[in-house]
Amino acid sequence: MNTVTTATLRKYKEERRKIVMVTAYDYPSAKLVSEAGVDLILVGDSLGMTVLGYDSTLPVTMEDMLHHTKAVVRGASGALVVADMPFLSYQVSVETALLNAGRLLQEAGAKAVKLEGGSEVLPAVRKIVAAGIPVIGHLGFTPQSVNRIGGAYFQGKTAAKARRLIEDAIRLEDAGISALVLELVPFEVADLITQKLRIPTIGIGSGSACDGQVLVFHDLLGFGGDVRFKHNKLYANVGEVIKNAVRDYAEEVRKEIFPTELHTIRLDPVEYEKLLANLNKLPFNR
């Protein structure tokens, strides 16, 4: 498979070829989604919920992101690996934003970073891009601001709010981002942004007009959690497959069906005889 770069993404937009992005958080999931032929792998800070069991992305640290990105990079082939910048890793100063973005490339091997927000993050975006690091923007519902927003709600639902989103999208493009994630944005607004930008938009819960789509690995596979988001499509129910397999294993162990001779390695009979003959010479009283 060819290696996807940020130039590839621009080309795909020009050719009207849809871009496929999915999250992954470890070596096996990165390997599987690469083999399935996705264009982009996002090491999302959604790992806070999907693999670490937090109730939001806020507790996720740079160390968490570095640890998981390293594993994903080891499993990924062909796809462009994008690492999320976690909460407070880019908001404090442009210098810390650049240092943290740089760590995700230098230490973990990501090829791009993603950060959330509009006008307020433009200085950080410019600084990171100027250092040669591709940045992916993220507008609409931005999970790191869940406490200000009040929940995972659709954004840009009035003309004035939609206009602000469009302005932010254009400003982010002018600041140098390579692609823009649009999360929970009404179809019409995502469509307008997609038409106005030269860089690709990648939607999640934002309709089919976007240049590409992203879904969370665990959501599309039914792997953990009971949450059925309206925007998600369940392509498989891996959670049930795993539960049934582990139930079968437990039952077979308890009923002494597993292991069988097939799963057993035996000692050479001559060695066994020798062992038994010498057992009474053991320096223990058993």
Ligand code: KIV
């Ligand atoms: O962290 C994540 O998984 C994301 C996607 C929802 C776009 O940011």
